[in-house]
Amino acid sequence: MLNYNSTIIEAKEYSDIKISEVEPTLKINLRGKNRDFVTKIGKELSIILPTDPNTSSGNKELNLLWLSPDEWLIYSNDKNNLETINSSEDKLFNDISKTKLGSVTNVTDHWIMINLKGPKIFDMLSAGCPFNFNKFKYSKGAVTQTLLNHVDVIIHNKDINNLNLFVRRSFSNHLWLWMNDSARFV
Amino acid sequence: MFLINCPYCGERDQSEFSAGGEAHIVRPKQPTELSDDQWAEYLFMRKNIKGVQFERWNHSHGCRKWFNMVRDTSNDKIHAIYKMGEKPPIK
Ligand SMILES: [Zn+2]
Numbered sequence: 360m361l362n363y364n365s366t367i368i369e370a371k372e373y374s375d376i377k378i379s380e381v382e383p384t385l386k387i388n389l390r391g392k393n394r395d396f397v398t399k400i401g402k403e404l405s406i407i408l409p410t411d412p413n414t415s416s417g418n419k420e421l422n423l424l425w426l427s428p429d430e431w432l433i434y435s436n437d438k439n440n441l442e443t444i445n446s447s448e449d450k451l452f453n454d455i456s457k458t459k460l461g462s463v464t465n466v467t468d469h470w471i472m473i474n475l476k477g478p479k480i481f482d483m484l485s486a487g488c489p490f491n492f493n494k495f496k497y498s499k500g501a502v503t504q505t506l507l508n509h510v511d512v513i514i515h516n517k518d519i520n521n522l523n524l525f526v527r528r529s530f531s532n533h534l535w536l537w538m539n540d541s542a543r544f545v
Numbered sequence: 546m547f548l549i550n551c552p553y554c555g556e557r558d559q560s561e562f563s564a565g566g567e568a569h570i571v572r573p574k575q576p577t578e579l580s581d582d583q584w585a586e587y588l589f590m591r592k593n594i595k596g597v598q599f600e601r602w603n604h605s606h607g608c609r610k611w612f613n614m615v616r617d618t619s620n621d622k623i624h625a626i627y628k629m630g631e632k633p634p635i636k
Contacts, residue, residue, distance in 0.1 A: 412553055489560050504606065
């Protein structure tokens with residue numbers, strides 16, 4: 360049984376930073392290499408698979424993040440109920456995994472999505488992250504995978520001063536506490 | 546800060562990477578025909594020189610891809626980075 364329970368209890372607001380958990384959201388990991396896979400995903404989701412490093416594409420409901428030359432993450436903007444999540448997974452699984460075009464893995468319970476908003480979010484992240492956000496913060500849709508306070512994270516720059524951060528479930532509470540601690544000092 | 550230019554993601558901090566030892570070590574075609582000494586030579590013996598060395602690296606906290614690097618072990622100067630399967634651009 361997958362664990363969809365929320366790991367974080369409350370949204371927190373500081374003078375220039377707002378931190379909130381957005382769960383449960385649909386998250387699916389995609390892996391594939393050949394051209395058929397790329398076109399099939401495009402047709403399934405009506406979104407073009409981003410092939411440029413550190414970029415993303417999307418529509419109103421879904422985002423497609425580039426993770427690696429043969430790996431992507433799909434996630435939904437809004438909270439989803441589990442029925443929608445499971446049916447989306449089933450459809451992709453039947454059309455991609457079963458036809459051996461690529462692999463589809465439901466990682467809804469694996470990643471926790473945390474939304475960060477406000478003019479000082481990058482100062483807060485930089486307190487524990489080696490990534491250079493100078494260009495990143497002005498490029499809408501940019502994606503990076505890096506370390507935040509020694510924890511693996513995926514960061515999606517949704518809009519100016521509005522980003523979604525993904526952290527593995529077992530690290531999420533610890534990172535949440537660290538971010539709240541760090542937010543008080545920027 | 547020691548930066549490494551991942552061939553897929555671009556320039557990133559060294560802390561995102563893990564070193565994977567010497568590169569271009571060819572696995573013997575017929576392991577069963579080797580003596581224990583020859584097998585140990587392939588398995589464990591590495592040059593580990595002071596100077597320019599050919600190494601494998603993994604962008605473990607980023608795209609998780611392996612690549613090759615030519616690095617001077619005495620001063621960490623990186624001379625070249627190239628993808629797996631590619632020929633070294635320098636000798
Ligand atoms: Zn990389």
